[in-house]
Amino acid sequence: MAIALLQAPLAGLRGKYGGMIFSANKNGPYVKQFAVPVAKRTVLQSVYRARFSTISILWNSLDAGQIADWKAFAAAPPEDDYNSLDVLILLSGFEWHNRINMRRLQAGQSYEADCPANVSVTPPTSFDITAYDFDYPAGVDLFSYTDGDFDTDYAVLSVASVPSLNRSVVTTGYYSIWCGAVEQSTWTRINEELATSFGWLRVGHSLFGSLRRQNVDGIRSTALQVISPILVEP
Secondary structure, eight states: OOEOOTTTTTTGEEEEEEEEEEEEETTTEEEEEOOOOOOOOOHHHHHHHHHHHHHHGGGGGGGGHHHHHHHHHHSOOOOOETTOOOOOOOHHHHHHHHHHHHHHHHOOOOOOOOOOOOOOOOOOOOEEEEOOOOTOOTTOOEEOOOOOTTTSSEEEEEEEEOSSSOOOOOOOOOOEEEEEETTTTTTEOOOOHHHHHHHHBBTBBBEEEEEEOOTTSSSSSSOOEEEEEOOOOO
């Protein structure tokens, strides 16, 4: 979906005009194409939407001190966010409350009303993906990492599949396929997760992987990224 920042005299427009949505947020006015979803929700999407709705409602139960803490956290967050134009954006305290708790639930933790400590998380030390052509059923698809990197943190893996060996950058099409604790280990099997997300993989395709560390409070590191070709049976 295209998005563009607006300048005068269009900066004051709001609403839907000619298939475009004109709006503004704390980062300034913008326009994006109006798109009607054509696919039905998956079971996982329905689960995420239900979680998000519950977490959003819980924001209204916070006291003034808790809300002030979340707003202060949002004013100088430990993570940088960028839109599709590579422009730095700032989330609100409400948005950080929702984001942190969605991450906590994804990792199997419970909801937390209090704002976490504002600390940065260091990225993983090393990272690689090994994945085989589907004609090699004995192949063990896995992602590997440095021993000790996740002894106290969660590993969050996102992967995109591309039918090419020549791409060097992929910014869309990533699936979050794994989030869990991997104490005292250097690799984790992901055969079923890759098959569920992408179907069968073929030689000539590449996987773009993005691995982050997430601490127990739900704060994530920047991503360590790799590009891995699908391997043929050895």
